[in-house]
Structures are given as C-alpha cells and as structure tokens.
Amino acid sequence: MLVTLALVYELWVNSALSRHQFGWHFFVTQTWDPVAGQFGALPFIYGTVVTSMVALVLAVPAGVGAAIFLSELAPRKLSDAMTFLIELLAAVPSVIYGVIGMFVLLPVIKEYAYPALKNTLGWTPLFQGPFYGVSFLSAGIVLAVMILPFIVSVSRQVLMAVPQDQREGALALGATKWEMTWKVVVPFAKQGIFGSIFLALARALGETMAVTMVIGNDPKIHASLFAPGYSIAAIIANEFTEATSDAYISSLINLGLVLFALTIVINGVARLLIHATSRHSAQPA
C-alpha cells in the first residue's frame, strides 16, 4: 500500500514538468522528437492498447476453451498434468519470449500467416500494406502466448469451483454435456473468467521486453496490424537510460504514470470480479 502510494507520488512529482509543458497535448500529439524536445504520447498509448487487444482476441477464446476442456472433459490426471505445463509458460522470462518471437515466430508469420491473412482479409484496413515481420500483429501474438497461462489457470480454477450439484442438476433435467457446460457451468463461473481475462490484460499492457523485440519500435499510428508500432512500456525501457534533458525524462515518467493508471484501473476491476465470484462459489445455490 505504502509502496504503491510512494510510486504514484514519485511518478506524479517527476512528471510535473512534462504535464506543465505539454498539458493535454501530450496525450493527443504524435511527434516524439528528443532532439527538438517535442513529446507526444498518442502512438505509444495506441500501440499498447492495440497489441493488448490483439492478444486478448487471440488468447481469450483459446484460453477459456482450454480451461473448459481441462475442467469439464479431460480426465483428472491429464488435466493436472496439462495445467502444470501451461502454468510453466507463465514462468518463462519474457526476454525468452522475445527471442523466440523474433527468431522463430516472425519467419513463420511472414511465411504463412501474412499471405493467408492478406488474401482473406486484405480488403479491411486492418490487414494492408507491406509486412516486415515486426508489427502490431507479431507483438499481439507473442503477448497472447504470454497471457494464455493466466487465463487458463485462473479460469480452470473457477470452473472447477462450480458446485457439482449444478452439473448434476442440469444433467438430471435432461441437458446434454454441451448444454450443461454452456448453459450452467460457464454462466456460473462467468465473473471469475472475466477476472482472469482482466488479469491477463494487465499483464499484456505492462509487458516490455518481449514486445519491444517484435513490435518494430516505430512511434507512428498505422491502422494496419502489419505495420510496426511502439508501446508505452517499450519506449520507457528503450529510452530512459539515455534520456538527458529534463523534459525528456519527465515525459517518459509521464508515460509511466499513464501506464500505471491503466493497469491500476484494470487490476481493481479484476479484483472486484474475482472477489464477487469466490463468494458465490463458497455458498452453493
């Protein structure tokens, strides 16, 4: 608690110069020019949000699906073994994800995913233009893999906390296994699953190392997911050590404040949801 307050205080005080100098323009301008002392945060906020969204779009269906499989369908032994393996993914350092993303995933995306997406969805503005490998899309995919264990692990826990009576009741009423899962178990665990998604999102927003290695680090806003971009965490990590002017450092800290605010809000929501669910499942209906 004290640490959090001290953090916010430090971020707030040290970003004062940037807030004073650029005001709300900081959030809506796109130029990031350390030489001229012009700092705008929009491309970074955009990049952070877009990559996190791509990651969620990919990881949520896969993660929730896997959690349902593990809790409802798989035999207990298989379920435990697989969950263990999936949770191991969460323990892999992010720089490893970055390196794998860069040297293994990028060529694969370029070779297979890019032509496929371009041919099928090329008419939408999301999938246009040249592709260099590093892009919003690649960063989103790497993030999806990184946040998957959070979704699977927490969702599985929540699904398994659904009282057995509920399942038996549904089956007794003549529901098929499919109906039981979708109409009884998942709705019962809904809030907990949302909680896991928010936790995963918070992780995606703050991820630094893996993102900076595959996003292309180009502070521009492009509609296409094939284009390179930049994220808040990545620019702070990249430029903080060499930032010399006061306005420069202050702007980077200001970016940190923005990211902090984003994650705090998301964490708060997640906590509330998880709290609500655990109370639910503690007293079977």
Added chain:
Amino acid sequence: MGPWSGRSSARGAVSGRLVVTYPLHGSYHAPAYFYFSFRSNHKMRMNSMTLLRSLAAAAMLAPLALTAQTNVTGAGATFPNVIYTKWFDEYHKVHPEVHINYQSVGSGAGIRQVTEGTVDFGASDGPMTDQQIADFKTKRGTEILHFPTVLGADVPVYNVPGVATGLKFTPEALAGIFLGKITKWNDPAIASANAGVKLPGADIVVVHRSDGSGTTYVWTDYLSKVSSEWQTKVGKATSVNWPVGLGGKGNEGVSGLVQQTSGAMGYVELIYAIQTKISYGLVRNVSGAFVNADLASVTAAAAGAAANMPGDFRVSITNAPGKAAYPISSFTWLLIPAKIQDPAKKKAITDFLKWMLADGQRMTEVLAFAQLPKPVVAKELKAISAVK
C-alpha cells in the same frame, strides 16, 4: 571476498588477525566449539599449494594489506563496457587496494549520475553539451573533465540477396537512405559507386536502434555532418525522430532484424559486425577513398582529428580528414570532476587514468577497440594534472 581465498587470509595472517577476517565474527556469535571447528576446518582445506601462494602473496601485499580499501564508483556508457570491465579488473589485480565499480547504465544516465554526485566518475559515448557542463558547474561547483579512453566505429550493415560484403556507400547514399529518399537498392546513388555489382530493385528496409545509444549518437552525428537536410530535419542525439525505419533493441536487435529481413539496412558497432559476420559496407571519406572499418582506419581517423584536438577533448571525429581515416568513428570518454574531495579517491582515479593511458591501451585490440593515437595520449597525460 571470502575468507577462503588466498589473499584475504594471507592479509589476515600478516596483520596477525586471522580470526578477524571471518565474516561471521562481527554479526554472528557462534558457540565456541562451532567456531573452533570451523577454523580448523578452514586450515585443513588449505592445501600446500594455496599455502605457498598465500605466503608469496603475503610477502608482496604486506604493506598494502594495512592500508584501507578505496572504493571508486562510476557509471555510464555501455559501448566500452567490455574494455572498462577488463581494465578495472586488471587494475584491481595490480592495485588491490583500489576497487573500481562500473555500472554500464547508458551515457545519458552516466552524465546524470555524475552531475548529481551519486557516482565518482561518469562515462559517455558523446561529449557533454555546453548546457550539461553548465549544469554540472552550478550543481557541483567545479568543472567536469573529458578523458578519451578508446575508439569505436559504426558500420553500415545490410542484407541484400546476391550481394556480398563490402558494398560501397557514399555519404549522400547513406543520408538519402536514412532520410527515406532512396528507397530501392538499384538507385543510381548506390549503383554508381558499385560498378560491377548486380543490385536488385528491391525496397530498402531501414533498421535503426530503438534504445537510446552512443552508437546512434555517432551515426546521426556523421549524417548531420554530411547532409544539411539531416541536420535540420533530424539532428544528432542518442535517440532521434527517425524519418523511416524499424527499431531494433540493441546491436543484437538491429543485426537480428537485418539478417531476417531481405533488403534491410542498418548500422551496428564494428565489433558487433565482425563477431556476427554480417555483411557490412565501406564508406567514402573526405578524401574520396572508400575505407573499410578496422582498428587501423579508426585510429587513423583519430590521428587526423588529433591535430586540432581542443583542450577539453570534446571533439567529434566523424568525417575526419586523412586518406586512411574511416569516417564514422568516435572517441568514448570518461567524465571526471576537476575537484575530488576525498584524497584517496583522487589518487585512485588519477593513478588509474595514467595506467589506462599506458598499460591499459595495450589491452584494447584483443577486444576490437582501437588504441588512442600517441599525440592524444601525451595530451591527456598532461591534462590529468588538472584533477585537483
């Protein structure tokens, strides 16, 4: 330094306080029986060889062992980190009473920390600006001195299918490519300098550093000198607003992206290009010769600039004169405050500088850093006396 290493026990023995060197003694009162068994255990572990060595060391170190340790801390540039680490390590071997701790946190952070006084000296790949020097003066009430230590170079690296290493680049071509004006590999600006090389019509994908870096400073400093458009539009700094291109983190990020992307072109430190065996190009210097970057051509660039070396050593040697000079070279500097309060630290730092300019210079080439030219060394030796 644990009690088991030869030197520390030898020191203890010489000063007649073997027990005192145990780290346990001060903070942890072991029961007597444990304590004694611990000690005899320790003695048994020392085989005759270690004993001999410690005795020899004791004889040598006896006078030093009684003087206090001097701890000096520094922070800054990452580019010369390898050679600095080696130097501080080697220096500690010959002067065990001095321990220099160096953190390679980046040039910008090095300048900030030495200005704030949190470290004894800084290190930077680019010289401090007049504004930074003025800030230092107001905060610390003394001057900051620059001491060049070694030389490094940036090389243009590329990945063009069917084109071997050794492509020739004119300054105009380099500026044009990084400004986004030259977009094809078979552009006349590149082709005219490379008669006989079959260049494809592929797009050029520019790759630059995403992290703030001295490498970028040297590269943009060079482009600013050879292109007025670059100077007004982009300028020189450790990170800039790039007109085009992708950002890779670190030398490894840039070379990784270049190696993976067909048609890519970037810049990395010379040592890095040699180690990763990536294709890199020659650059035309002021005299009109296309020069390959190597230790000799980098030292030649410094020698060309040494003639007009200013008294404070703040000099950029990019685009240096001289037929053999490689044009994208740079010094890297140690930043030493002109007044050091603690006499022990002052002595340690000035002694190290003298050692670095003599013995230290002989260790650079193994690590692919170019030596300082002799006139620069002579000039620096004189400048050391300014540290008070």
